[in-house]
Amino acid sequence: MNSLHPRIRLVWIGQAVVSAAFFALVAGVVDFFTVEVGLPLAGGVFLAFFVLFAFHSLLRYRVWRYEIRGDELYLERGVFTRVKTVVPFVRIQHVDSRRSPLERLTGLASTVVYTAGSRGADVTVPGLTPTGADDLQARLKRLATEAEGDDAV
Numbered sequence: 001m002n003s004l005h006p007r008i009r010l011v012w013i014g015q016a017v018v019s020a021a022f023f024a025l026v027a028g029v030v031d032f033f034t035v036e037v038g039l040p041l042a043g044g045v046f047l048a049f050f051v052l053f054a055f056h057s058l059l060r061y062r063v064w065r066y067e068i069r070g071d072e073l074y075l076e077r078g079v080f081t082r083v084k085t086v087v088p089f090v091r092i093q094h095v096d097s098r099r100s101p102l103e104r105l106t107g108l109a110s111t112v113v114y115t116a117g118s119r120g121a122d123v124t125v126p127g128l129t130p131t132g133a134d135d136l137q138a139r140l141k142r143l144a145t146e147a148e149g150d151d152a153v
Contacts, residue, residue: 001065001076004127007106009061011126014102016053023049066125071147073113073140075123085123089147091115095140097133098124109133113140 028042056079065076073087096112103109103126110126111133128136 001067004061004064004125005108005129005132006061007108008064008127009057010106011100011102011108012057012060013054014105016050016057019053020046020050061127064127068139068143071143073123075125087113087115087123089140089144091117092140092144095137095144097130097137099130099133111136111140 024042024046027045031041059079060077063077063079063082067074071089073089073092075083075085075087077083077085093114093116095114097109098112099109107129108126109128109130109132110124111128112122112124114122125133125136
């Protein structure tokens with residue numbers, strides 16, 4: 001099983017900062033129009049949510065795994081609810097390599113696999129190096145083409 005690059009924790013903690021700031025802003029606005037305590041409440045809300053989200057990010061990193069098996073992509077993830085996803089190569093429609101601003105800042109990328117189906121028709125493998133994401137994209141495309149024939153991907 002392949003694990004994610006350790007720097008993905010920085011991306012997820014960066015997302016935790018943004019989420020915590022949003023909740024602090026909402027708390028500050030609500031507090032301003034009701035109790036007028038202001039900054040201490042917003043700061044407390046930010047700190048509480050940041051600690052919660054950052055801790056979740058660290059746990060998330062410990063359980064996230066992926067593997068290319070014989071005729072499928074296998075993913076394991078989830079902190080509270082463990083999710084095991086199997087993506088047969090014949091169901092892959094196309095594969096993208098993606099880099100968000102936080103991923104570019106940390107030198108990482110993601111591979112997004114789009115599948116035929118209605119629920120959860122795409123899966124993302126985050127925390128890859130840009131070269132690793134491109135390699136995974138090319139490998140999955142090749143394996144999907146071999147599994148389906150010339151009409152795949």
